[in-house]
Amino acid sequence: MVAVPPTPSVIDVDTVRAPADSRGVAWWRRWEIPTWLVAVAIYGAWAGLVLFHDAIPWPLLVLAGAYVLAWHFSLQHEAIHGWRSIPLWLRTALVWPPIGGWLPFALYRHSHTVHHRNHNLTYPGLDTESVYHREEDWARYSKAWRAVLMFNQTLLGRMLIGPVLRLRKLLLTEGALVRAGDFRNGGIWLRFAVGLAAVLWFVSSVAHMPIWKYYLLMVYPAFSLGLVRAFIEHRWGEHPEERVASVESNWVFGLLFLWNNLHIVHHLDPVLPWYEIPGAYRRDREGLLRRNGSYVFRGYGEIARRWLLRPVFIPIHPRGAPDKAVTLAAHRGA
Incomplete structure (x- = not known):
């Protein structure tokens, strides 16, 4: 059975300790060797791709x-x-x-911690990762902007324009702070600029890879690919657990997302190491699916077949009226 936090509050990522039952397990689990191996593989592969970009056909790159x-x-x-x-x-x-x-880690860490207030999941203005809009806001949007937002509710749209919309949201949020005279994130952005300058120096001066090529062929596609996971993992539900999906995908996507595609497990036990998520899911699959209202998919291929060109749901949040007819069948988990 997956452990459930006693209250649906923010996880204090600085103070949560490793589970007590981690003592005495195999050394590779106690020292989280799988995570170290992933880190080495990522940085090694990244350096190799950048250094040898000229020798790699662009589709493969x-x-x-x-x-x-x-x-x-x-x-x-x-x-x-x-x-x-x-x-x-x-x-x-x-x-x-x-x-x-594109994103400073410190800002991602803060916003994602807020996202884990499970009782606020999907609420616009409360959940930092929500794609929903308040009904009164939707009513004042232009037809063109509504069309853009609806296209973003298709898988193709999320991959094509999703990164632009996420960047827009980030800039609007940070810009609002600056306009209000709040410079709390100034140090974060300064350190990010220094780090990004170092990364781009390596890319352009050491590997001789044009920066535009790095962003066009690696950064933007990666942003799009990351949004594939986020596309389906949350929806409105009467209970917080019904708002979290499970995508039973293969090892290619499982390893890519560090099994966060089995998202119901992660939200119920957010400190569970990534490589223990599949086992926890297998041991209590039926119980987990009862808790999330059988909000489950057999893989990203199924998701693409259903919603590549069709909106997954209308992004008007039915807060206070969960029975209101503002959702498509997919929004109800059909």
């Missing part, structure tokens, strides 16, 4: 580059919740290098 950079984002996610065998400063340092090229 897109596929491999997207996988490696999206994998790094998954490692950052793991560092927020897990990797408890090393101190916070070290795991932060290990995932901090901004090879993904």
